[in-house]
Amino acid sequence: LEASLRRETDTDLANEIPEYRSLLASQNLVILEDTLQKEALSEGIDQVFFRVLDPSGNLLFGTDTHSWDGLTVDHVALQSALAGHLVFSNYEDESRGFSARIIYGAIADNKVLQLGESLAGNHHILRQFWEVFTMATLAFVLCSLLAGAYMAQRALSGVQRVTEAARFITAGAWEHRVPVSGNQDEIDELADAFNTMVDRIAVLFRELRDVTDDIAH
Secondary structure, eight states: OHHHHHHHHHHHHHHHHHHHHHHHHHSOHHHHHHHHHHHHHHHOTTTEEEEEEOTTOOEEEEOOOTTSTTOOOOHHHHHHHHTTOOEEEEEEEGGGTEEEEEEEEEEETTEEEEEEEEOHHHHHHHHHHHHHHHHHHHHHHHHHHHHHHHHHHHHHHHHHHHHHHHHHHHTTOTTOOOOOOSSOSHHHHHHHHHHHHHHHHHHHHHHHHHHHHHHHO
16 A cells, blocks of 8 residues: 555656646746745645756756755756656655655756655555555454454363263263254264264164074073
8 A cells, every 4th residue: 555655656656747747848937946846835835846957966946945944956867857767766854753755857948847746645645555454454353362262262162072972871861862953064963974974883782682592592
């Protein structure tokens, strides 16, 4: 999700460059500066900034950046932008836990627009996702534990039926059988096999008793 949000932010920033390039080509620097100032005020000067730089990195004009402490110009990115590339970088203000994404893009042969956009919205979405994901995971784990406990108890109860029947038969109650639940599961198959085995043993015992009685006579 974080990577997807980052790609979306980069795409939005990249789409801004040709728009302002076209505006500068069709109008002039005064109109461009007025448009950028209005855009910054609309978005919030602590959320977005615009700076137009010359090839040496000098500021031609820009919006209010007093909320962007330590903001600098990456001259490598500046020269790459003048060569026709879009260059992205990150801005971090650890003192207030603030981060932003910055793009450099040429809007004229000798002018580069440095545009920064806060990632606060992305972080808010990630926090919400994390909260929902955590709650869903806890609910899933709880349901899994309950389901596991139920299935284990059900399986053990079937084994317990077979164990109790074995104890009765060992004590001499040959008429006792394992009750079959009718669920047609593995426990029922075990109970049927056990009951069949006891039936055959009982028959063998009767036949052996008959043979013994015949010999005694």
